[in-house]
Amino acid sequence: MKKFLKSIVLVAVTLSLGSCSDNDDNQTNDNMSFTQVSTSGSLPLGLRGHQMIQFNNKLWIIGGTNDSNTITNTVLNSVDGIVWNSVTTTGDAIPARSYHKCIVFNSKLWIIGGYDGNGRSDVFSSTDGVNWVEETTNVAFGNRYAFDVVVYNSKLWLIGGVSGNNTNVHNDVWSSSDGVTWTEEEDLTSFEKRGHHKAFVYDNKMWICGGNGDGNTYGDIQSSSDGINWTQEVISGFEPIYGHQLVVKNDEFYILGGRDSNSYYNTILKSTDGKNWSEVEVSNPFPASCYHQATLFNGEIFVHGGSDGSSLNVSSMWKSN
DSSP states (O other), X not given: OHHHHHHHHHHHHHXXXXXXXXXXXXXXXXXXXXXXXXXXXXXXXXXXXXXXXXXXXXXXXXXXXXXXXXXXXXXEEESSSSEEEEOOOEESOOOOOBSOEEEEETTEEEEEOOBSSSBBOOEEEESSSSEEEEEESSOTXXXXXXXXXXXXXXXXXXXXXXXXXXXXXXXXXXXXXXSSSOEEEESSOSSOOOBSOEEEEETTEEEEEOOEETTEEOOOEEEESSSSSOEEOOOBSOOOOBSOEEEEETTEEEEEEEEOSSOEEXXXXXXSSSSBOEEOEEESOOOOOBSOEEEEETTEEEEEOOBOSSSSOOOOEEEEO
């Protein structure tokens, strides 16, 4: 009888372990597919260093460098990501820029900094994406581009970036409750100076991942609850990368594309905790690129533009299925 009961227990444990193993496989072997979108209207053939963002139920593209290597002040929008309209802006004129940041904050769309041969130090806002107000021409953190900004604890937070003509790289942190007046929270954080990184908010903390600066490409992930004290997280599955994109969908984090010192990528990494990453199997992927844009819109991830190292920018728009 004891041998019989022992056999039942062993079988039950084996089945339980097998079930757990199958669940783990389902979590790590996710797959996605993409479809190239046949766009129409005013969308330029190729852009890099632009911004693509959802605002007021539309997808917007602002600024960027075109195939003629001209930095633009393009403003476009679309209700479906397919048909694109050129927006004739009113109010204060928006100068051309690349590697800036657009973000939605306090029910407004904001344009912060950017590159036009040197870093820009202006900030614009709009309630509708059409009429723009130049909030300041001389923001406290100075001329800046290739940084990232997140909304955290009812403030905008700017982290790192580059100034001058690619001459100075930063690891400072600034915050603002109104987008106009900025306070330096930390001038030299514990992480290395960097630009072209990505920032996100999770678990009541700000996080940054990747980036490059001073000839190095970084594969670390850092987090902070106050913008001053930063912790280097113990991570898995994340490698040095910059010029990548990060999208949050269904409380999961996706890193799309980017490059290192040798190659351009169209891989997608996924994480549920910001620390442990696994590669997503992608069928019909978007082109390998960096300085592209990826945005969640109408429940799908749209990917546009970027650079693949050739003389022309990537010109296609893709969306997840």
